[in-house]
Amino acid sequence: MIAALSQYLAALLMVIGAVFSLLAAVGVLRLPDLYTRMHAASKAGAVGAGLVLLALALASGDGPVTLRAILGILFLLLTTPVGAHLLARAAYRAGHQPASITIIDDLQRETGKTPE
């Protein structure tokens, strides 16, 4: 009973995770500039892969495998924002301008100069 229930839940979580991943890919393709694309990829992408890993943890029903899957989720949630931040910082320093519809650029106001 419990095993069947966790398998149903795993199936649901897996499909939701896949849809999140698809939304991340659509965002990366459609959004106007690098910073908004990064927002789509690092949020939806990490949640999508994390949900599929959670489904694996539920479906396996095996102690060590569940533990490793949860460790994988933690690792993913820890590294994805760091990677996105590193890339955004490097891109801003390299002089990538935000899209023309951007309303506020706090980093520009702080340094008091336009990035070259």
Next chain:
Amino acid sequence: MSAPEILQHATTATLGILIVAFLLGILRLIRGPTLADRILALDMITTLAVGFIAAIAVRTGFSLYLDIAISIGLLGFLSTSALARYLLRQAEKRQASEAQGEISQ
């Protein structure tokens, strides 16, 4: 339908959706327009690969695939940070050479 059957169908649907996501990511990888966009697309594709391999692990029942997924996640983070570092170094070098040009003028 029994629970294992539904799980099997769910993995099929997941793999199909993820393949579409891969194709969209590859389109952005080709289109660019800058190096940073390509790094971002590559980062997203490695994250998608983690999910894809986890779905394969559920489908086949081999838990060994999970280790592969985790190590691909590690590799993706490492490559993203290395490429971001490269981008930063390139920008700093260019700014330094520009500053030198201003002094000599």
